[in-house]
Structures are given as C-alpha cells and as structure tokens.
Amino acid sequence: MDFSLSAEQQMIRNLCREFAEEEIKPRAEEMDRTGAFPYEIIKQMADLGLLGLPFPEEYGGAGADFLSYCLALEEIGRGDASVGITMEAHTSLGATPFYLYGTTEQKERYLAPLAQGKQLWSFGLTEPGAGSDSGGTETRAELRDGVWHVNGAKNFITNAGTDMTGGVTITAVTGVRDDGRKEITNIIIPKDTPGYIIGNPYHKMGWRASDTRPLSFEDCQVPEENVLGAQGTGFHQFMHILTLGRIAIAALSVGLAQACYDESLKYARERQQFNRPIATFQAIQFKLADMAMEIELARLMYYKAAWHHMQGEPFTKEASMAKLYASETAKRAADQAVQIHGGYGFMDEYPVSRYWRNVKAHEIGEGTSEVQRQIIAKHL
Ligand SMILES: Cc1cc2nc3c(=O)[nH]c(=O)nc-3n(C[C@H](O)[C@H](O)[C@H](O)COP(=O)(O)OP(=O)(O)OC[C@H]3O[C@@H](n4cnc5c(N)ncnc54)[C@H](O)[C@@H]3O)c2cc1C
Numbered sequence: 001m002d003f004s005l006s007a008e009q010q011m012i013r014n015l016c017r018e019f020a021e022e023e024i025k026p027r028a029e030e031m032d033r034t035g036a037f038p039y040e041i042i043k044q045m046a047d048l049g050l051l052g053l054p055f056p057e058e059y060g061g062a063g064a065d066f067l068s069y070c071l072a073l074e075e076i077g078r079g080d081a082s083v084g085i086t087m088e089a090h091t092s093l094g095a096t097p098f099y100l101y102g103t104t105e106q107k108e109r110y111l112a113p114l115a116q117g118k119q120l121w122s123f124g125l126t127e128p129g130a131g132s133d134s135g136g137t138e139t140r141a142e143l144r145d146g147v148w149h150v151n152g153a154k155n156f157i158t159n160a161g162t163d164m165t166g167g168v169t170i171t172a173v174t175g176v177r178d179d180g181r182k183e184i185t186n187i188i189i190p191k192d193t194p195g196y197i198i199g200n201p202y203h204k205m206g207w208r209a210s211d212t213r214p215l216s217f218e219d220c221q222v223p224e225e226n227v228l229g230a231q232g233t234g235f236h237q238f239m240h241i242l243t244l245g246r247i248a249i250a251a252l253s254v255g256l257a258q259a260c261y262d263e264s265l266k267y268a269r270e271r272q273q274f275n276r277p278i279a280t281f282q283a284i285q286f287k288l289a290d291m292a293m294e295i296e297l298a299r300l301m302y303y304k305a306a307w308h309h310m311q312g313e314p315f316t317k318e319a320s321m322a323k324l325y326a327s328e329t330a331k332r333a334a335d336q337a338v339q340i341h342g343g344y345g346f347m348d349e350y351p352v353s354r355y356w357r358n359v360k361a362h363e364i365g366e367g368t369s370e371v372q373r374q375i376i377a378k379h380l
Pocket residue numbers: 089093122123124125126130131132133155156157158159207212361364365366367368369370371
C-alpha cells in the first residue's frame with residue numbers, strides 16, 4: 001500500500017492550490033454577492049489546461065490521471081465552490097461523455113474545444129418530474145428522415161447558458177424497450193439549434209456564481225449522427241457518468257470542508273474572549289480536531305474511489321460512500337465553522353457564512369444523500 005502522490009499529481013495539486021489562493025479566493029466574496037459568472041477566472045483556468053485535465057493530449061487535454069483531476073478540484077473548490085462546480089460540471093458531466101462514448105469525429109468536433117477550455121458543455125438529465133428518478137425522463141426525441149426532433153424540458157442544468165456554452169447533451173426517450181421500459185438515448189444539442197430555449201438563471205442559496213438554468217426544447221432538430229454512443233444506451237451511460245462524477249463531488253466537498261477548517265483555525269487563534277484566544281478552550285479544540293479528522297478520512301475515501309477506478313475495478317459503492325461522507329463532512333465543517341465564528345460567522349463579511357450556504361448543494365447534486373445510501377445498501 002502506497003499513500004504517496006506522484007510528482008505529477010503533487011505538481012497539479014500545488015499549481016491549483018496556488019492559483020486558488022491567488023486568483024480565486026480574493027474574488028470569491030464578490031462573485032457570491034453579484035452572482036456574476038467568473039469568465040475571467042475560467043479563461044485563466046483554460047490557459048492553465050485545467051478544463052481538460054483528464055483527457056488525452058491528442059484532443060487538447062492535459063493527459064493527467066483521474067486522481068490528479070480530483071486533486072485539482074479539491075484545491076479549486078477550496079478557493080471557491082462556484083468555480084469548483086463550474087469546472088466539475090464541465091469536465092465530469094459535459095466533456096467526459098464525449099470522451100467515453102463519442103465517435104472519433106465527435107471527439108474532434110466536441111471534446112477538443114472543451115478540453116482546451118474554449119467552450120463549456122452541459123449535461124441535461126434532470127427534469128421537472130424526473131430528479132432522483134432519473135429514468136423518469138419525459139423529454140422525447142423522434143427520428144424522422146434522418147433528423148431527431150426533440151421536445152421536452154430539463155431543469156437545474158449547470159453551465160447551460162453562459163456565453164461560452166457550446167451546448168448540452170440530454171437524455172431523451174427514443175422508444176420502448178423489449179421489457180416495456182423506456183428506451184433512453186443521449187442526444188447532442190448545440191446551443192445555436194433553433195428550438196433550444198435557455199431559461200433565466202435560478203436565484204440560488206449557494207454556488208451563486210455558477211450558471212444554473214432550465215432548458216426547453218421545442219421541435220429542436222439535430223441530425224441523426226448527434227446521438228452519443230448507440231441508440232438506447234443513454235441510461236447506462238449517464239449512470240456511469242454520475243458514478244464518476246460522485247468522486248469528483250467528493251473531492252470538491254473535501255475542498256470546501258478544508259476551507260471551513262482553515263478559516264476556523266485562523267479565527268480561533270485570533271479571537272480573544274475571557275482574555276485568551278478561543279482556540280485555548282477545549283470545546284473549540286475538539287471541534288477543530290473533529291473537523292481535521294473527518295476531512296482526512298473523506299480525502300482518503302475519494303482517493304480510494306479514484307484509485308479503484310484507475311485500476312479498472314468496480315467503484316460504484318466507493319464513489320457513493322466518498323460522495324456521501326465528504327458532503328456530510330463538509331456540511332458539519334461549515335456548521336462548526338459558523339459556530340466557531342459566533343455572531344461574526346452569521347455575517348457575510350466572513351467567508352464561513354458563504355461556505356454554509358454553498359455546502360447544501362453538495363448533498364443534492366449528482367445524487368442526493370438518500371440516493372447514495374440506497375446505492376451503498378444495494379452493494380451490501
Ligand atoms: C445547483 C444544482 C445544479 C445542478 N446541476 C445539474 C446538471 O448540471 N444536470 C442535471 O441533470 N441535473 C443537475 N442538478 C439536479 C440534481 O441532480 C437534482 O436536483 C437531484 O438529483 C435531486 O433531484 P430533485 O431535485 O428532483 O429532487 P427529488 O428527486 O424530488 O428529491 C426530493 C427529496 O426526496 C428524496 N427522495 C427521492 N426519491 C427517493 C427515494 N426513492 N427514497 C428516498 N428518498 C427519496 C430525495 O433524496 C430528496 O431528499 C442540479 C441541482 C442543483 C441544486
């Protein structure tokens with residue numbers, strides 16, 4: 001057993017840590033307050049190769065391994081959760097489907113500009129009536145004379161409407177399977193397709209500078225070749241994409257938990273009450289000790305899930321455990337961070353109030369905590 005990171009993994013982690021510290025963290029409060037999408041930061045990240053980390057160099061990616069990508073997410077998420085989720089949704093949900101299931105032509109056409117960070121891409125699975133029950137898709141795609149006619153609606157779609165967005169890959173019902181269930185296929189829809197309607201951004205509790213919108217499709221027509229992989233394999237594809245994405249969300253959650261810990265330790269050493277720093281009170285020390293311990297465990301859990309994936313071994317249970325534990329660790333860390341800051345923690349002048357709002361989405365996106373527990377239970 002070897003817990004050490006390779007020289008390349010350390011290099012990517014350090015680069016992202018420095019970038020987050022210098023370029024992201026100082027702008028995080030303003031991004032949260034204004035909700036403005038961080039185009040400038042995303043451009044800088046593209047220039048550093050951070051938007052295509054786990055993809056091969058032949059498609060403009062950085063050729064890094066999956067753990068390196070997760071290490072990068074942890075550090076970017078430590079700087080700011082909105083920037084972190086923008087990177088994660090683009091890479092794990094937007095670009096990875098092209099990498100795993102695209103034809104050579106689709107990889108050249110769609111994956112390359114995404115891996116180079118020239119465009120963002122989104123993944124449209126969730127619908128008004130199909131959330132945790134993601135197979136409950138109502139959006140339909142009908143193939144007529146070599147053209148897919150898409151009708152339906154998606155909601156809560158990340159990166160769906162930025163100026164850099166190239167389009168969305170959606171799940172759609174394309175028929176009925178032999179067993180009577182819906183046949184689901186993934187269809188690629190570029191943003192400029194007539195009938196692709198981008199809704200207004202949601203007003204969110206957290207992740208405010210990330211782009212989240214509803215989308216709808218009104219007789220949106222794309223050519224037959226815009227199918228991703230084989231017709232009818234959409235359900236299998238997105239299940240795998242989400243499982244991989246859960247390791248990435250775990251890494252983001254560890255980054256957020258770490259940020260909570262960093263701020264809490266600093267504040268506890270500075271804040272004086274009863275003529276001593278509050279860090280000298282055992283009650284505060286125990287909170288910090290619990291945070292440090294849980295963060296370490298959550299980090300090891302996402303490392304291990306990533307490692308299983310990189311070995312080509314099953315990792316579904318490990319990914320769900322990592323996502324569940326890391327997001328709940330971040331939730332507890334954010335809660336204790338506000339507590340350690342007392343009344344000041346309730347004020348937006350301190351970053352911990354933002355962390356407390358941001359963390360909630362980690363327990364919901366890419367499968368709620370309840371869904372993760374169901375998946376784990378199925379593997380027992
Ligand atoms: C900020 C944000 C960004 C998002 N980005 C994307 C994106 O880019 N693409 C995309 O496709 N989706 C995206 N989502 C959607 C996200 O994946 C869903 O919100 C999530 O899967 C839950 O679905 P739902 O919101 O419809 O909740 P529901 O499924 O309605 O769940 C409501 C509650 O019921 C519980 N529940 C549901 N079913 C069961 C069950 N069988 N047993 C026990 N409890 C159950 C849930 O755990 C939850 O607590 C995003 C969501 C958010 C908040």
